[in-house]
Amino acid sequence: MLKSMISAAALAAISLGAASAQTIAVTNGRVVTNSDAGIVENGSVLIRDGVIVAAGANIAIPAGIDTIDANGGWITPGIFHPHTQLGLIEVGLESTTSDVSAPGASFTAAIDVADGFNPSGGHIPDSRRRGITRFAVFPSTARGVIGGRGALANSSGRPDSLFDDRTFLYIDLSQSGAQTAGGSRNAAWAYLRAAFEDARFYPGRFMSHHEGDAINRFDAAALVSAVRGEIPIALQVERASDIRRALRFAQQHPSARFILVGAAESWMVADEIAAAGIPVIIDPLRNLPASFDVLAARLDAPARLHAAGVQTAYTTISADLYFNPRLITQHAGNAVANGASWEDAFRAITITPAEIHGVGDRYGALAEGYAGDVVVWDGDPLEVMSAPVAVIIDGENQSLVSRQSRLAERYAEQVPNGQYGYRH
Numbered sequence: 126m127l128k129s130m131i132s133a134a135a136l137a138a139i140s141l142g143a144a145s146a147q148t149i150a151v152t153n154g155r156v157v158t159n160s161d162a163g164i165v166e167n168g169s170v171l172i173r174d175g176v177i178v179a180a181g182a183n184i185a186i187p188a189g190i191d192t193i194d195a196n197g198g199w200i201t202p203g204i205f206h207p208h209t210q211l212g213l214i215e216v217g218l219e220s221t222t223s224d225v226s227a228p229g230a231s232f233t234a235a236i237d238v239a240d241g242f243n244p245s246g247g248h249i250p251d252s253r254r255r256g257i258t259r260f261a262v263f264p265s266t267a268r269g270v271i272g273g274r275g276a277l278a279n280s281s282g283r284p285d286s287l288f289d290d291r292t293f294l295y296i297d298l299s300q301s302g303a304q305t306a307g308g309s310r311n312a313a314w315a316y317l318r319a320a321f322e323d324a325r326f327y328p329g330r331f332m333s334h335h336e337g338d339a340i341n342r343f344d345a346a347a348l349v350s351a352v353r354g355e356i357p358i359a360l361q362v363e364r365a366s367d368i369r370r371a372l373r374f375a376q377q378h379p380s381a382r383f384i385l386v387g388a389a390e391s392w393m394v395a396d397e398i399a400a401a402g403i404p405v406i407i408d409p410l411r412n413l414p415a416s417f418d419v420l421a422a423r424l425d426a427p428a429r430l431h432a433a434g435v436q437t438a439y440t441t442i443s444a445d446l447y448f449n450p451r452l453i454t455q456h457a458g459n460a461v462a463n464g465a466s467w468e469d470a471f472r473a474i475t476i477t478p479a480e481i482h483g484v485g486d487r488y489g490a491l492a493e494g495y496a497g498d499v500v501v502w503d504g505d506p507l508e509v510m511s512a513p514v515a516v517i518i519d520g521e522n523q524s525l526v527s528r529q530s531r532l533a534e535r536y537a538e539q540v541p542n543g544q545y546g547y548r549h
Contacts, residue, residue: 148173149520150186151499154195159202159476159490170200172497175520180491193515193522195501201471202489203258203498203518204506206450207406207478208359208386208440211260212246212278212287213238214447225447226267233340234320234347236273238262239290244282248448250527253280255451256506256513258498259479259488262287263359263446264295270302270313271295271320271340274347275359277482279498281518292482294351297361298371299387300418310367314374321378324348357382357483359406363418365393372401384481387442389419392426395433404436404481409460409470410443427473428464438478439470458507470507497521 149172156168162181169186171179186192215222224241242262252260259279264272272295278287297305298313306313316339323330323337327345330337337345350356360383362371368391375383385391385405391398398405407430411422430437439460444452457470465473476489487496497520504511516523 147175147520148187148190149193149497149517149522150184150190151193151195151200151501151515151517152186154198154200154501156180156491157199157201157471158492159472160492162492168200170491170499172499172517172520175497177491177493177495177497177499179493191522193501193517195514198514199502199504199506199511200491201256201500201502201506202475202491202495203500203516204256204453204474205476205478205489206252206257206260206440206453206474207438207481208263208442208446209252209260209450210263210265210447211249211252211280211450212242212244212262213264215243215247217447226265226272228267230268231341232273232344233269233271234273234294234324234344234351236264237276237291237347238264238273239276239287242276242278242287244278244284244286247528248450249280249282250524251448251529252451253282253516253518253523254513254525254527254530256454256500256502256516257450258500258516258518260450261293261478261482266295266297266302266305268305269339270297270306270316271344271348272297274356277484279518281521281523289484291350291356293357293359293384294348295359295361295386298367299361299363300416302361314370317374320344320348321352324352352378352381354380354382357384357481359384359386361386363387363389363416365390365421367418368394369397372397372403375401375403386440389422389426391435392423392429393421395430395435398430399434402436404438404477405430406438406440406478406481408440408442409456409463409465410441424459424463427460427470431465431469436477436481437469437473438481439473454506454511455509458509461507467507 152169156165165181168182169184213225262276266272274291275293277289303310303313306316319339323345331342351358388405409427412424414420457474460470479485479489499517500513501515
């Protein structure tokens with residue numbers, strides 16, 4: 126566990142000037158703590174050994190440590206994107222660069238995105254330079270409605286950046302999931318019920334002469350943890366009727382835990398979702414009837430979910446999940462433009478995703494004991510023209526250079542002979 130409580134003696138030593146190469150401070154900014162301290166004007170954040178030891182006003186900064194002056198800008202927790210395919214796809218139209226699904230495989234629940242995740246994926250640095258420090262990695266479905274198990278990663282690009290694997294199970298019961306199950310929602314739900322029964326009676330059912338009714342022995346072993354509620358099930362559903370069906374299924378399986386993903390029409394059943402205590406991951410920019418599943422999608426859906434008391438995080442389905450997760454702050458700003466409060470929208474891309482994925486005690490806030498994930502912005506992070514000027518992950522200052530930024534500089538550069546840099 127990254128969270129560790131810093132002793133009073135350690136804090137006293139820091140305040141007396143004990144500094145090390147592993148101590149860093151961010152000062153002189155508007156600190157959004159995501160804690161009871163709220164937003165602190167002219168505040169600072171102090172990080173030691175990768176963990177925040179103090180955040181707020183009037184913090185004693187030890188002499189001789191690395192310091193980043195926010196120059197009156199915004200100091201916030203790192204952005205936590207709850208729903209991406211970063212590190213799994215390089216080029217969407219080139220199948221050899223994609224590990225997001227396995228159309229020819231015989232496995233479903235046993236598929237683990239951690240096995241294919243590439244921490245050096247080319248789209249991760251571009252997400253980092255837009256303030257994303259943590260993200261969830263989702264598989265897609267190919268054969269049946271069960272896509273496999275997802276993971277959590279940071280955007281540092283380090284070999285160990287995937288910090289938690291097998292953290293949730295992805296199941297698609299939307300229109301696309303129905304197609305993989307034989308062509309109808311009826312078949313999709315029948316398959317899921319049978320798969321749950323196979324897992325519930327694992328391993329006994331598999332000791333006889335046959336495999337499970339829906340899944341094999343290996344998949345059943347993987348599904349057990351979700352059926353027992355040890356990890357949540359991220360359930361892709363869109364239309365209101367499917368969400369109601371999912372709520373009934375959750376009620377019939379009280380040991381399992383669910384997250385609704387997509388949920389375009391969730392605003393229509395917001396009170397029911399709130400009563401069930403199930404969180405929602407929704408895209409604030411979906412308002413076009415791209416399919417019959419999302420005919421009632423609307424821009425104020427997040428505001429309505431917040432108002433109903435639904436635990437709500439934001440995603441970027443309408444933009445993309447593998448090269449455009451970086452647009453998540455713009456999507457959150459759009460939620461504010463359509464009725465959500467700034468506080469709710471910002472929490473929906475920071476601490477709420479961390480809570481939904483079970484790590485809200487470590488990430489998403491600027492408070493003592495939280496991981497040293499800090500972003501310094503030149504303006505309001507939910508304004509489309511604002512950008513990070515510094516990104517810190519686990520107390521280490523990160524590069525804001527990506528392949529895309531290098532290409533932009535190259536194409537913009539004019540060399541002395543009047544030609545452009547990209548011609549050389």
